[in-house]
Amino acid sequence: METGKPLRLGVIGCGFFAQNHLSAWKEIEGVDLVAVCDVDPPKAQRAASSFAVPRLYTDAQDMFSKEHLDFVDIVTLPPSHRPLVQLAANNGVGVICQKPIAWTLEDAQAMVEACRRAQVPFMVHENFRWQTPMRELKRVIDSGAIGRPFFGRISWRTGHDLFAAQPWLRETPRFIVIEVAIHLLDLARFLFGDPQTVFCHTVRVNPSICGEDVATIVLTMDGSTCVVDCSSATHNEPENFPQTLVTIEGSQGTAYLGADYQLQIMHSGSLKVQTVAIPAHAWAIAPWHVVQDSVFNIQRHWVECMQHGRTPETSGEDNLRVLELVLGAYESAENNMVVRLV
Ligand SMILES: NC(=O)c1ccc[n+]([C@@H]2O[C@H](COP(=O)([O-])OP(=O)(O)OC[C@H]3O[C@@H](n4cnc5c(N)ncnc54)[C@H](O)[C@@H]3O)[C@@H](O)[C@H]2O)c1
Structure with missing residues (x-):
């Protein structure tokens, strides 16, 4: 080139x-x-x-x-x-x-x-880890401010009608884990590292769709546990769509990303609260702007990788781990058992 x-x-x-x-x-x-x-x-x-x-x-x-x-x-x-x-x-x-x-x-x-x-070069467009608040959370962990993470919760729950814009989601045999929680599973890897085991329980609440629309997943990593919960059947007030809420408890403190991108960091007995600013793009429209900004960020990352001959963070090879997690979650849900990941 x-x-x-x-x-x-x-x-x-x-x-x-x-x-x-x-x-x-x-x-x-x-x-x-x-x-x-x-x-x-x-x-x-x-x-x-x-x-x-x-x-x-x-x-x-x-x-x-x-x-x-x-x-x-x-x-x-x-x-x-x-x-x-x-x-x-x-x-x-x-x-x-x-x-x-x-x-x-x-x-x-x-x-x-x-x-x-x-x-x-091959990259999977796995954009949630490129949301600006997630980069900030990762920066907080890497700074050591909350010590060694030992517990996480990554939560995405909504009552927003996803099927209006994407009617094909009604027909897909598997839905919430492979379409939405997949992002949260990659986020868990981004924030905590690769899990060793997965347990998943799924429910279908909406009778007019083929797949599951609620999933609760427990991941174990070396020295930490992470709960991933995801639902498109939740009656929420206020409705936070399409926000992901994250709790990370560490040996020295806790980081909590709450609604409207409020980030609380508690460590050494002090509480710091800030609102993470989502960079503006002329074409972005709230409440999708956090996702749209992540699309910009991952695509810019790809261009930088191509220009400098680097491997993208979410290369095809890296993303095989995410698909293994997704398929492990379904295997767990179908057999009501913990699945060990290789
Ligand atoms: N990262 C995210 O936040 C996010 C959000 C929504 C959808 N997605 C993903 O984006 C993908 C597309 O979803 P969507 O809801 O936009 O679907 P869509 O049905 O609205 O769009 C897909 C388009 O692809 C076209 N198409 C199908 N086969 C083709 C082919 N062989 N050659 C050229 N065009 C072809 C269709 O005509 C259609 O216009 C899915 O993989 C979905 O999981 C990601």
Whole structure:
């Protein structure tokens, strides 16, 4: 790759969440969004005109044949992730893929292997750890202010109608763990390290969906325990959607990220309270702004990694651990047992 030249990018999948990716790409320096692709022609057309993208495609192979791309950003549904990532690898193009990387470990491993063999960089768009309050929490832990963490709770509970914008979530056989708690499981790894065991209990409250919509998960790490709880069936007042609340208890103090990004740090008998400011983006809209900012942050991280030949934090290989955790949680829920992770 020639240095100093903008990286040429194509986005594959121009549906609901891709709007955030597209907005962020237009804001990030060093990239040139040259093409969009969606099998649904009006969606490709709408994305091209809204984001001033010069060329549009309805077939990914056609886009790879006609464009000279440095990387693609895949924002389609999980079953299409493997063939599209393999197509990118076969075309020698770097690839970002939305979470979940895949529904099976076999598919995910094949994707990682295809990119390794083609020597193209591969990142999973696992954005929650890139939320500004989560970076701040990590900074607090790493500063030693609360000592050695021994307990965590990572909580995401809402009554917000997720199905209005993403009707496909009603039909998906597995829902809250693989679609939403997946982010919290990666956050647990980010804040506490890789778990050794997982126990999960799931419930389906909403009778009109196929999958589970409530999950309570207990993770054990070396010297710490973390509870991950996630629900889209919760009656909340006030409604905190789409906020994640986090408690971290350490040997010297406690950090608590509460509603509206209020961060309390208690250590050495003193309490410090601050509101974490979410960086503003012209296209971001509350209450989604914390997520939209994280999309910007992870995509900028990818560009920096490509420019400097670094491995992204949430590389495909790293993300295999997240999928193992998700699948371990389902195995635990189905068999009512603790699952040991390798
Ligand atoms: N990180 C987050 O916070 C977050 C939030 C929402 C969704 N997501 C993820 O984003 C992905 C997309 O979800 P969504 O709700 O935006 O879905 P969506 O159905 O709204 O959009 C998917 C788009 O991909 C297109 N598509 C499907 N197959 C294609 C192919 N082979 N080539 C080109 N286009 C193709 C569809 O026509 C559709 O427009 C999922 O993996 C989902 O889990 C992540």
